[in-house]
Amino acid sequence: MIDEATLAGLLRRSIPDAQVQVFDLTGTMDHLRVSVRSRAFAGASLLDRHRMVEAALREARADGRIHALEIRTEVLE
Amino acid sequence: MADPIREEIEREVAANKILVYGKGTKDQPRCGFTLETIEFFNRFGYPFEVIDVLENVPKRSALSEMTDWPTLPKVFIAGKFYGDTDILGPMAEQGELEPILADTFGGQRPAAVVKLH
Numbered sequence A: 001m002i003d004e005a006t007l008a009g010l011l012r013r014s015i016p017d018a019q020v021q022v023f024d025l026t027g028t029m030d031h032l033r034v035s036v037r038s039r040a041f042a043g044a045s046l047l048d049r050h051r052m053v054e055a056a057l058r059e060a061r062a063d064g065r066i067h068a069l070e071i072r073t074e075v076l077e
Numbered sequence B: 001m002a003d004p005i006r007e008e009i010e011r012e013v014a015a016n017k018i019l020v021y022g023k024g025t026k027d028q029p030r031c032g033f034t035l036e037t038i039e040f041f042n043r044f045g046y047p048f049e050v051i052d053v054l055e056n057v058p059k060r061s062a063l064s065e066m067t068d069w070p071t072l073p074k075v076f077i078a079g080k081f082y083g084d085t086d087i088l089g090p091m092a093e094q095g096e097l098e099p100i101l102a103d104t105f106g107g108q109r110p111a112a113v114v115k116l117h
Helices: A004-014 A046-056 A058-062 B004-015 B032-044 B057-067 B085-093 B097-104
Strands: A019-024 A031-038 A068-075 B018-022 B049-052 B074-077
Touching: A004 A019, A004 A031, A004 A046, A004 A058, A046 A058, A046 A068, A046 B085, A068 B085, B004 B057, B018 B032, B032 B085, B032 B097, B074 B097, B085 B097
Parallel strands: A031 A068, B018 B049
Antiparallel strands: A019 A031, B018 B074
């Protein structure tokens, strides 16, 4: 379980301009869909954008706060 | 020195035009995302293979290192890594996936729409 502010904080450590929306898929705040918008995604493939998001959230994945994660990314213009 | 786990993965990737490393099997997926991936490819009708690596920690580690991708499922098409349905879904919506699949299967139409008689 993780709250939106904590998750957004983790993302912004490596993607400082990230605009983050979190959707709770199961009502337990550990199966999540996260939508991230950032200028940092410009020119990056979808695979690399997802790698950036996963890398930013690595510790919350490893300790189980996030069990399942769907990722949506968008380039911030 | 050759790593037998990596060699096994390379053999599997080379032997299957669409290959999903997941949790559970086609008949008994043991993870929502693996099920979602199976349903995703069922819609296209091309043959695909699912290899269960849920209990195989060394193989999961090798796969993650080889792809720089921490999670399952992991999808390979024609030997190339495509991540999961978070990547493939948008590709399909943009019309990018069908040509790749058609090319991979040499222009053969998917089994689901082939009329045998």
